[in-house]
Amino acid sequence: MANLTRDFFIGLSNNKILNKHAKKWGFRLGAEKFVAGTNIESVTEIVKELNQEGISATLDNLGEFVADKSEATMAKDDIIQILDIIHHENLDCHISLKLTQLGLDIDIEFCIENMKEILDKASEYDIFINIDMEKYIHYEKTLDVLHTVLKEYSNVGTVIQSYLYRVAEDLEQLKDVRIRLVKGAYKESEAVAYQSKDDIDRNFIEMAKKRLLKDTFTSIATHDHHIINELKQFIEGNKISRDNFEFQMLYGFRTEMHYSLKEEGYNFCTYIPFGDDWFGYFMRRLAERPQNMNLILKDVLYT
Ligand code: FAD
Numbered sequence: 001m002a003n004l005t006r007d008f009f010i011g012l013s014n015n016k017i018l019n020k021h022a023k024k025w026g027f028r029l030g031a032e033k034f035v036a037g038t039n040i041e042s043v044t045e046i047v048k049e050l051n052q053e054g055i056s057a058t059l060d061n062l063g064e065f066v067a068d069k070s071e072a073t074m075a076k077d078d079i080i081q082i083l084d085i086i087h088h089e090n091l092d093c094h095i096s097l098k099l100t101q102l103g104l105d106i107d108i109e110f111c112i113e114n115m116k117e118i119l120d121k122a123s124e125y126d127i128f129i130n131i132d133m134e135k136y137i138h139y140e141k142t143l144d145v146l147h148t149v150l151k152e153y154s155n156v157g158t159v160i161q162s163y164l165y166r167v168a169e170d171l172e173q174l175k176d177v178r179i180r181l182v183k184g185a186y187k188e189s190e191a192v193a194y195q196s197k198d199d200i201d202r203n204f205i206e207m208a209k210k211r212l213l214k215d216t217f218t219s220i221a222t223h224d225h226h227i228i229n230e231l232k233q234f235i236e237g238n239k240i241s242r243d244n245f246e247f248q249m250l251y252g253f254r255t256e257m258h259y260s261l262k263e264e265g266y267n268f269c270t271y272i273p274f275g276d277d278w279f280g281y282f283m284r285r286l287a288e289r290p291q292n293m294n295l296i297l298k299d300v301l302y303t
Contacts, residue, residue: 005287010187012283016065034252034285035062035278040082043274046251047091055258055268056092058130058248062275063101069110072103076114080121087125094128096271099142108141112148119153126155128178133159135186136193143170150177159221161185162204163193171207180219180248181208185284205230212240219269221248225257242266250285 037043040061047057059082066072079097086093095118102114115129122129131146133139146158157177160167161184171179183200184193194200204222208231211218220231228247234240246267249258262268273281 007187008287010284010287012279014280031278031282034250034273034282036251036272036274038274038276040085040274043272044085044089044091046272047093048089050258050270051092053259053262055262055270056094056246058094058096058269058271059086060096060098060132060271060273060281062273062277062281064098064134064277064280066101066103067106069103069106072101072106072110072114075101076117079118083118083121083125083127086127094130095122096130096132098132098134099145100134100138104138104141104145108145112145115145115149115156116152119149119156123153123155129156130178130180131156131158133161133182133184136164136188139164146177160207161193162207163188163200165192165194167203167207168210171210175214176216178217178219179211180221181211182221183224185288201227209234212245213238215244218245219248220245221271223249223254223257228257228261253285 036046040059043059047059050057061075061078061082063075066075079095082095085091086095097118099111099115102118103111119129131142133142142158146156149156157179158174159180159182160171160174161182163184164170181204183204194203201224205227208218208220208227212231212235220228222228235242235245242265246269247261248269248271251270251272258268258270
């Protein structure tokens with residue numbers, strides 16, 4: 001049953017027509033619990049509040065299924081404008097972006113040019129750019145773009161998904177690159193990915209421990225308190241410097257833990273998605289945690 005529900009929401013998240021129409025609806029179905037706002041101005045205030053508590057942020061100007069170059073150029077220009085704001089407002093904040101937003105599916109060279117323009121500005125301001133990892137069909141191309149831009153820039157990294165069998169090798173290749181470790185949010189086939197929670201969790205813990213023993217910075221991105229507790233013990237037991245890693249969670253999820261981890265002295269970063277392209281992101285969050293369905297019911301009943 002859990003798998004059916006997950007497949008249902010993942011199916012919705014990939015529905016291009018619904019994604020397109022949802023942009024015109026404004027937030028619906030309780031999405032505002034997990035998507036911070038529709039414009040950068042409102043989100044800037046949220047980042048400032050988090051920064052005051054010692055929590056950093058990563059901003060994701062939501063966008064996917066970009067099918068023409070003008071849309072990708074607009075997304076790139078928006079990200080550069082956000083970099084200006086982060087710099088001028090002196091925010092403790094970096095950027096998370098998806099390469100399909102910048103034209104990966106249209107033309108990889110065009111996507112690389114967009115990334116370079118973003119990285120030029122980000123380097124000028126000393127701001128880190130994280131390339132989010134999408135569905136496996138984009139995986140090789142995403143790593144190709146990353147390796148291309150790494151020849152010229154050092155303020156860029158990506159995400160490793162512990163549900164993929166291959167990640168131990170990829171992590172070895174990326175041993176000098178800042179990485180966010182996640183379980184993986186998409187539906188992938190048995191040919192490339194573990195299907196059971198136990199295997200995915202085991203691989204997450206194994207990869208996290210490997211990374212924590214290295215000097216390169218790692219973002220441990222999970223809401224799973226079992227994993228966080230096990231890693232906390234590992235960190236203390238191995239006297240791992242807290243400057244070497246941070247915990248990351250998504251905006252709106254387990255907010256009390258964002259603050260408690262910070263209070264315990266760990267670096268913490270909140271991932272803040274915003275913008276009108278909220279539908280796919282929100283459906284993936286429902287796929288992960290069908291309990292969030294009650295938000296939809298409340299929205300339908302009370303609005
Ligand atoms: P789950 O496996 O969903 O949950 C494990 C256990 O934790 C649950 O059984 C429950 O006991 C507890 N738990 C979890 N959530 C809650 C809650 N809200 N309230 C109470 N208990 C809870 N995926 C990608 O594929 N690409 C990306 O680029 C990407 N970036 C991400 C960035 C961040 C900052 C985060 C946090 C996630 C990202 N993801 C990304 C999503 C990720 O892959 C997972 O799909 C998602 O985080 C769900 O897995 P989990 O590790 O949080 O724990």
